[in-house]
Amino acid sequence: MSLRKTIAIIGGGAAGFFSAISAAQEAKEKGLSVDIRIFEATEDYLQKVKISGGGRCNVTHHCYDVKMFCQNYPRGSRELLSPMHKFQAQDTVEWFEKAGVHLVAEADGRMFPDTNSSATIIDCFLHAVDKFQIKLMPNHVVKTIATSASSQLKLSFRGQEDFMADAVLIATGSAPGGYRLADSLGHTIAERAPSLFSFKIEDPLISELQGLSFSDVTLKLTLPDKKGFKQKGAVLITHWGLSGPAILKLSAWAAREMKRADYRGTLTVNWMGGKKTGVVENQLNQMKMENSKNYLKNIYPENLPKRFWLNLLKKYSIDGDKQWANISKKEGVTICQALVASSLNISGQNRFKDEFVECGGVSLTEIDFKTMQSKICPRLYFAGEILDVDGITGGFNFQNAWTTGWLAAQHMVSR
Numbered sequence: 001m002s003l004r005k006t007i008a009i010i011g012g013g014a015a016g017f018f019s020a021i022s023a024a025q026e027a028k029e030k031g032l033s034v035d036i037r038i039f040e041a042t043e044d045y046l047q048k049v050k051i052s053g054g055g056r057c058n059v060t061h062h063c064y065d066v067k068m069f070c071q072n073y074p075r076g077s078r079e080l081l082s083p084m085h086k087f088q089a090q091d092t093v094e095w096f097e098k099a100g101v102h103l104v105a106e107a108d109g110r111m112f113p114d115t116n117s118s119a120t121i122i123d124c125f126l127h128a129v130d131k132f133q134i135k136l137m138p139n140h141v142v143k144t145i146a147t148s149a150s151s152q153l154k155l156s157f158r159g160q161e162d163f164m165a166d167a168v169l170i171a172t173g174s175a176p177g178g179y180r181l182a183d184s185l186g187h188t189i190a191e192r193a194p195s196l197f198s199f200k201i202e203d204p205l206i207s208e209l210q211g212l213s214f215s216d217v218t219l220k221l222t223l224p225d226k227k228g229f230k231q232k233g234a235v236l237i238t239h240w241g242l243s244g245p246a247i248l249k250l251s252a253w254a255a256r257e258m259k260r261a262d263y264r265g266t267l268t269v270n271w272m273g274g275k276k277t278g279v280v281e282n283q284l285n286q287m288k289m290e291n292s293k294n295y296l297k298n299i300y301p302e303n304l305p306k307r308f309w310l311n312l313l314k315k316y317s318i319d320g321d322k323q324w325a326n327i328s329k330k331e332g333v334t335i336c337q338a339l340v341a342s343s344l345n346i347s348g349q350n351r352f353k354d355e356f357v358e359c360g361g362v363s364l365t366e367i368d369f370k371t372m373q374s375k376i377c378p379r380l381y382f383a384g385e386i387l388d389v390d391g392i393t394g395g396f397n398f399q400n401a402w403t404t405g406w407l408a409a410q411h412m413v414s415r
C-alpha cells in the first residue's frame, strides 16, 4: 500500500488555491500520491480575487528584476528576496500562460488577464482544482490546530469531523480567526493596520475639484510625533481629499504610524514637481514680465489646471481680475509658497476602492523563507496576507500570495 501524504490548506483565497495547485503539480512531477484539501470558512472561494482590481484582477506587476520588485513592499521587502528568486513575476506570467491565461501589461506596469475579467483567473483555478482532484471543503471553519503523537497536525472544525494532515498551510488572509490559529501555536502577530488608503482633507485649495489629477507632485507627511514620510508621483483630487498612486504609497509606508496618530497629520504638497522655491520664484517673475498686462486669473504655470489656480487665488484672497503687473510682493510670495509647500490638514482616511490590504500579521522572524515553514511548529506553513508582508498597489500583493504559496507547496510535497 502506498503512503498517501495529506496536505491541508486553510483558506480558499489566492494564496490557498495557488499553493494547492502548485502542490498537486509538484506531486505529479515527482510521481507522489497526495491528498490535498482546501478548507474554506465560507461557501464561496476566491472572493477577493473576484473583486480585485475593480473586477479586472491586477495579477502581478511587469518588473522582472527581483531586487527592484521587492522594493515595493513596505513590510517584507528583505524577506521576500529569496522566495522571489525562486518564483517571481516572470514565473507567474509563464504559469498563467501555460494554464491558458494571457497576462497583459499596462503602461504603469500593472498586469491583467487579456479578458480584463477576474472570472478568467477564477475559472483557471477551478479548472486546475478539478483536473488535479483537489478536494474543496466549503463551510469548514478551522477552529483549532493541534500537534499529535503521530507527528501529524490535527485540524478541528466547527461542526465537522477532525482531519489529520502531514502538512498544514495557513492562508487565511487578514481574517482574525487565522491570526488566532497562528497565535495558539506560538506565533507572534505583528501590529495590524490598514494599508493603501486615501487621505481625508478638507481645504479650500482642493474643494470642488474632484477628478483633477497632477502627474508629478512631491508629498511630505508629518505626523504629530514629528515623524516624517516622503513620496513623489501622481495624485488625484477626490470628493474626500486626495488619492492617487503617490498618496497610496505614502499610506502604505506610513500605515502603522498613521493608525497610531488616528489618521491625523499634515501633508505638505509641492505642486510644481518638486521644484525649489527659488526656481518657482524665477518662473513667476518671468511670467510677470511677459504678461504684465494680462489678468492673474488667465495666466498660470502650465502644469496646473486652471480651476486649481483659481482655487489658490481664492484661498489666499488674491484678486484674479488684477493684472500681473500689479501683483504685490507679498502676494507673489504667498503664491510661490502655496505652489511649493501647501500645508494641508489630514483628518481621516478612506479605503481605496480598487485594492485594500492590511499590514501586520505573522512575524517574519518566525518563518523560514526558504520553505515558508514555521520555525516554531514543524509541518506548519504560512502564505499570503496572513504574513507581516504587504505591497503597494499594482499587483504586488497577489505576487506575494503566488510566491509564498508556491514555495510552501514545494516543501510540503517534498519534505
Ligand SMILES: Cc1cc2nc3c(=O)[nH]c(=O)nc-3n(C[C@H](O)[C@H](O)[C@H](O)COP(=O)(O)OP(=O)(O)OC[C@H]3O[C@@H](n4cnc5c(N)ncnc54)[C@H](O)[C@@H]3O)c2cc1C
Binding pocket: 010, 011, 012, 013, 014, 015, 016, 039, 040, 041, 042, 044, 045, 046, 047, 048, 049, 051, 052, 053, 054, 057, 058, 059, 060, 140, 141, 142, 143, 171, 172, 173, 174, 175, 177, 178, 353, 354, 355, 356, 357, 383, 384, 385, 386, 394, 395, 396, 397, 398, 399, 401
Ligand atoms: C477590494 C480589493 C481589491 C484588491 N485588488 C488587488 C489587485 O488587483 N491586485 C493585488 O495584487 N492585490 C489586490 N488586493 C489584495 C489581495 O486581494 C490580497 O492581498 C490577497 O487576496 C491575499 O490573498 P490570501 O489568500 O492571503 O487571502 P484571502 O484572499 O483573503 O483569502 C483568505 C481566505 O481564507 C478564508 N478563511 C479565513 N479564516 C478561515 C478559517 N478559520 N478557516 C477556513 N478558512 C478561513 C477566507 O474566507 C478567505 O477565503 C485587493 C484587495 C481588496 C480587498
